[in-house]
Amino acid sequence: MISKAETINRALDEAIPLIEPLNIHKAMRYAILAGGKRVRPILCLAACELVGGEERLTIQAACAVEMIHTMSLIKDDLPCMDNDDLRRGKPTTHKVFGESVAILSGGALLALAFEHLTEADVPSKKMVRVVKELAKSIGTKGLVAGQAKDLSSEGLDPNDVGLEDLEYIHVHKTGALLEASAVIGAVIGGGSEEEIEKVRGFARCIGLLFQVVDDILDETKSSEELGKTAGKDQVAGKLTYPKVMGLEKSKEFVKKLKREGKEHIQGFDSDKVKPLIALTNFIANRNN
Template sequence: MSGQPMLATYLAENAALIEAELKRSLPEVWAVPPRLRESMDYSLSAGGKRLRPVLVLAAAEAARGGESDREAALRVACAVEMIHTYSLIHDDLPAMDNDDFRRGKPTNHRVFGEAMAILAGDGLLTHAFHMAASARRYGADAGVVLDIVEDLSRLSGPAGMVGGQAADMQGEQGATALPELQYIHEHKTSDLIIFSVTAGVRLGGARAEQLARLEQFGRKLGLAFQIQDDILDLIGDESKLGKKTNSDTAAGKVTYPYLVGMEESRRLLAQFTDDAKQALLEARLPKPERLVELADYLMNRDR
């Protein structure tokens, strides 16, 4: 790791790059109605860990073995953050989770109204594909960009993230068992993380057998991420989380600790993290260290 910045510095620097790119992602020359743009910007600039876009950048560097040629990866990084952001806006709607706050701020529909929140989500979802497709103008191969567009649609669509959300809406405490919970999280959480790491290594020039390993890395990392989320909801520090603890169980959600207990949840967290790192090492990327560090960081995070 010599010569590399510390993980904290790496995360801060990359988050800043992503913020800047997100800011210029809706070109001023495009006539977007002001209130719609405001509503989209409100949620897009609400912060968060920017985990998915950072994974795109880190995966591209890991596959390429260096930091050059970051522009195309930045476009794809913004695309996945737009998908993630739209999914939060729609999930928070009264007809869905009916949440009033997100990251300590009023949710989009509380500020802009339900109709505008639906449209802001639709707008971000649609614009994400423009961001992804535009990677071609930053040096990425047209065939690779089309693979990325197809992956983004498949992994965030009806058989991916949207499917996970639909299954989640139909699940309920007392009726959902571990296989269903895993299905929900593989799609609601893992699929976008799979997209992030595979899109990154595609841009970095990975081969087909490496992609299969990275898909496994993303799947297990996503499940570990979700379990840590569930654990933090129960025993985390409210001031660090920016939300009340125990909100999941109170809202009637099925979580890992609810279903299998805290001890088994911790065991699964450690196992999924190990599985993830194993798959990553088997991919034999030129420079995987940062991705290993990110996996450890996600397992041990406190917010």
Template sequence: MNPNSESAELGPALQALIVRAEQALERGLPPAEQSPAELHHAMRYAVLGGGKRLRPLLVYAAAHALGTDSVALDAAACAVELIHAYSLVHDDLPAMDDDALRRGQPTCHIVYGEAMAILAGDALQALAFEILADDMARQLDAATVVAMLHALGRACGAEGMAGGQALDLAAVGRKLSLAELEHMHACKTGALIRASVQLGALIAGADADTLDALDRYAHAVGLAFQVRDDILDVEGESAVIGKTAGKDAAAGKPTFPSIIGLEASCERLAELTDIALTAIAPLGNRGVLLQELAHYSANRRR
């Protein structure tokens, strides 16, 4: 199994972790021909059709920085990617962002229809919690399992992705302030990135100070990832970035370049990267994978 092209910019250690995450996802998803087969086909299409795997990588990298490489990490990595895949399926629906291209392929609802895409997203979200609860209960103490489930649930809900998407829909055609834009993306994109780092740290038994430092890192990386996304929406080509370039601007959605300009967006991106790297500086060489992911989020080409 080879790492997909979306993450080709990453080094060998992270590429190996992508393979590990892909294998965990393959094990966790229902077999394609198991009834109801069309639903399972749609779920597998949404998850296994490529992707950066940034969130699973953050799970692994956070735990590795704290000296842990437990098999429990595979369940957490799988769970956060299933949640991410579900969110993309629903975001692409006509009632949401109405997009026909994702990861260089037709979106799930284009291939399987809207109803089946909605069900696939619902099932992926449920499966994420099932895998996390089942696998963690066998390996970790109950308090840690509850903390992990709480972190993932919070990232999905009204204070996380769902709330961010609601703010995004309400913002179409409006001129947001930079603070409003960053809050929206801290929910829509950043919440799951923060949860990914938190899950890895919880598995590693991080103390409160370390959790706080890693959360500052993850908050900055989550915003940096979105700033870079908005820059790519202006500068990128659909064939390279794997989704429809220029779509946000055409839809009247507020972006960092539309609010503060392209040059200031690049400056904000550099500032956020510095904040992330400063937060994990006390980890020294142990944080090398987290450092690489911060640079990747800020400099990726797709």
């Protein structure tokens, strides 16, 4: 898993050179090379290998999903959104480069994601499917839907909001891109429709798992430990799993999702499953 993250970091470094317009590329690099966990690109690479594909085929796609994830973080942190000053232990992009450059660099990352993706050595028919899958995951059927619901739910009484709403937010805001990352890897890797659906099922569990753990960490850890502002969901009056179902039940839910995720990929070659099991454990047990 660590070697996959290093592969991604090297590829991202190459994919975003420090060229003109300099300030925009500086901001793009600042935001994306700040040392994230690279969960989405690792998922993409591992899903490709799971179905028998070569890692090299999906490097561009893996970079693309991380570019889109980074764009969404830049956007989330903006003053008119979550208004956050700290991300991955460093000042947020708009704090360093100003709001307009932050917004432009987010848009540039999104555009580059699609451009970079199309440079992969992948048959055109598969590539069109991949472009569609990625686009769907970031629009009003995915990321944007989650962000919109998240914003409109701020400040509501947890008693007035059901698990259903909370799940809607997370399935869209975090889950959709994680799911797309895995599915894209499996499509590029040459998986059968049945295999792709198994990978999708696994990714859905991982997506929710990721978010429940995130919510628990936000409530139980300090900003220093997290590298981002802790307790901010509390302050913003945001819905979280601990708030809606309590801390203990949230921890039980983590165990359930971990188990279910692994069940989805049981039938695959045991060696090839290892990176995805490692990723699942990492997500469940992480401290930041």
